[in-house]
Amino acid sequence: MMQWSPTQLFALAICLMALALACIGLAMAWRIVKQERNQRVVEHAMYAREGGGASDAAERRGWAAIVAAAAGLGARWIAGRFGALLLEEEDRKLIEVGGFGRTSLARGLFVFARVILAVFLPLVFLLWLPVRVSGNTLLNHAVVLFLGFGGGWMLPKMYIRRRARHRRQQAKDELPLLIDLLRLLQSVGLSMDQSLHVIVNEFRDVMPVLSGELDVAVQAHARGRTREQSLLRLMRDYENEDISAICRLIVQVDQHGGAMQEPLHNFSERLREQRKMDMKEKTGKLTVKMTGVMVLTLLPALLIVTGGAGFLAVIRGLAGMGGG
Incomplete structure (x- = not known):
């Protein structure tokens, strides 16, 4: 009976995983090719009728078809058994705050x-990232795969989290x-x-x-939602x-009517005071940082200028004593 070593079993598992990914990629490629072929027929017909200018549009639509196919495959994975694991509630909120045109x-x-990154990045790391944890080859491969899987899993979330943080700061400004x-x-009489x-x-x-978020809220209010429901996303997601x-x-x-000028005036004054305090805090932090920079850069030059002559005199005196 043939005996399989751990390294051979690991290589077999990697090959089977690559084969499965290749099958998925071929299925996606076949679907994209069919869409491209249909799109090309339409573009040729439009080009023949309009006389030109359709090549750039065809290229853009080709990329749009590829993006749409990838998004459609991702949407099917969301609707599958592991959808809640692939797209958590926090991820949904970050995508909504990210300001994408089509959520x-x-x-x-x-x-x-x-x-894709969680599957392919471990293989890339396994081929081009030599990691030595111990003399056990299987343990080294497991560490590399874990690092690649973790990096591929977290990279998209890091991107949308950074985008959401930037938009929250921009909304605050x-x-x-x-x-x-x-x-x-309101002061000129508009509702x-x-x-x-x-x-x-x-x-x-x-x-x-803020204008984009208010546009979404206005459209939701026009479709029959209450004002509070239409503004709920802006109140909740921007923290x-x-x-x-x-x-x-x-x-x-x-809901109740009334004048907004006085509350808005008080609110504006409070925001200005808060911004002044934030600016003073940033200025204080920047001063502390610049103090460290000045110590590292100017102190050596200052010591040379002020104490250089004294140091030279001491060195010459010591040299004379040694020579004597």
């Missing part, structure tokens, strides 16, 4: 990237301008709906994050007490 497409691409605009629009529509349509370039407070104020005015 469903972003979810599918996130899961697709997570699975845009909040004072939003408050001033609401004060101005809350009119004020939000003006902010969404006219100030998207200067407030890309900012000031944003939550201004959203609650909007809900209160929408």
